[in-house]
Amino acid sequence: MLASNVLVFIACLIGTYTHLGSAVISNETQIFNSLLLNYDKDASPYQITGKPTEVKISLYVYTIDLSSENSEMTFTCYLRMGWDDPRMARKQSGANNLPNDIRLPDHSWEKIWIPDIFIRNAISTEYHETATPNRMIIWKSSGSLWYVAKVTVVSVCDSASRRYPFETVTCHLYFESFGHKMDSVTIIAAENSLDLSNDLKVHGFQPVLSASSDCSQNYTSGAYPCLDLSIAFKRVSSFVSTVCIPSILIVIVSWISFWIDKDATTARLVTGFLSLITLTLLFIRSQKSPAFISQTTLFDIWFLVSFIFILVSILEYFLVVILSRKRSGCAVPSVELDSDVKGSKEADTGKRAAGWMDWISRIAFPVAFAIFVIVFFCL
Secondary structure (H helix, E strand, O other): HHHHHHHHHHHHHHHHHHHHHHHHHHHHHHHHHHHHOOOOOOOHHHHHHHOOOOEEEEEEEEEEEEEEEEEEEEEEEEEEEEEEHHHHHOOOHHHHOOOEEEOOOOHHHHHOOOOOOOOOOOEEEEEEEOOOOOOOEEEEOOOEEEEEEEEEEEEEEEEEEOOOOOOOOEEEEEEEEEOOOOOOEEEEEEEEEEEEOOOOOEEOOOEEEEEEEEEEEEEEOOEOOOEEEEEEEEOOOOOOHHHHHHHHHHHHHHHHHHOOOOOOOHHHHOOOOOHHEEEEEHHHHOOOOOOOOOOOOOOHHHHHHHHHHHHHHHHHHHHHHHHHHHHHHHHHHOOHHHHHHHHHHHHHHHHHHHHHHHHHHHHHHHHHHHHHHHHHHOO
């Protein structure tokens, strides 16, 4: 008997709360519908207040795909806009019993005025509609509205391709009003205007900076408000470990020929040409970016200078051989003793000159290459 009474009591409570909940929802709908009776969705709040409507914009980004081939950024985010509409202030009786924040029904954005904001430099913009439209409007008692939509945007970025593979890619998003001029709408950045998800990972890049600025522009029809939200990405590259260090070692190996006797022609040439071939293979393997860059990049400069150092080390040996033979060739065979001594001295002079050439190269090549490496990484 007691158990049945408890069950009846619980059922009554559930019924009461269900009734109250449906009554609140019904009351919300009635008040919203009553506001729409004399509401013109084509009229902006400016036409009511005479003051420009301030639209606050922010983004919450949780996926980014940055393409180095064509400098495009594809990202999915929550686009958030907030503004005040005095016509939406709750002044009816019974409105005080409602929560301060009310989520309006789906497609309610088609019944009220919302800012006609678009992304000026977007290639494409897609609104998500999985199951239902991924949008909502939060309605505050003061008449403030907060619009949120899940969108995927493709836009073009600015890339400092000359500094590849150490370049920084900056992506701008220009939020502009399509039909309202600056005297009726202003666009500003909301607090935390560009939030990045903690789980956000951009393949090959690291977000380093975000900023906002005004990008209002004059057209033939007038001045239109615009907000620039930008984010910069620094390339995360293994260039130092996979390219710089191996190529430095290859160049150093080519200098071994300076310590090999000048008469060991095969050993010196093999050392030089093997270094050249190895560096060529490293260059081919290291070309990871399929994008065609018409400008000379740091990547190109690094390999070009490395090739030059190896080629000059090979040419240095040919210069040593030519110099040595030219000096020794000055000795003309003669039966006279003085002439033989003179020829022998000239031959020794040639060997000494060749030795000095190798000795100078042992110092000059490492110093010059070290200066190049320091300057390269300081650019």
